[in-house]
Amino acid sequence: KAGVTQTPRYLIKTRGQQVTLSCSPISGHRSVSWYQQTPGQGLQFLFEYFSETQRNKGNFPGRFSGRQFSNSRSEMNVSTLELGDSALYLCASQTGGSTDTQYFGPGTRLTVL
């Protein structure tokens, strides 16, 4: 079974631009969660989608948004990029139950100049 895939793997943007990151979960997994990882803050939860609906949300500004498609693939969008948005963005998928293991993708490294 293929693992979680994320595209692109690396991105360089400038302040004020917007960016869209994509995540394809493991086949059969209906839940996709997004996390931001920085050296200072560690891993922080952004949001989770299940069956095309946002089921849970972390404490990030409205510039961070996401969506999920009917095939469970998910995208997250960051508008009006700031230098502090530079981070590794990880997505994780699971079947949907709250007791399930989460499987992580390799991440997208975003650099904002």
Place this chain on the structure above:
Amino acid sequence: KQEVTQIPAALSVPEGENLVLNCSFTDSAIYNLQWFRQDPGKGLTSLLLIQSSQREQTSGRLNASLDKSSGRSTLYIAASQPGDSATYLCAVRIRPGANSKLTFGKGITLSVRP
């Protein structure tokens, strides 16, 4: 608010040593706790998942224990090898109203010297 702490932030040991990595959390009302490994610049690999009703889980040279009442978990690595060098993170799944959210510690960066 659930907080997860991992101390120390970094650890260096000689090859062959048995070691214990610690994780503490402030709210004992958890669904489960998961240990992950992260290699530099890579995603996370799940190592062990312990449900709240369990006391420990084992996989190969790894053993994770959970003591909910004291808010602690340990990851025991037997006979460490240079290939074990990585960052180890623990994460708890919290409630109420948090279905799949994981709260992470900042990790322990382990270096195993040949």
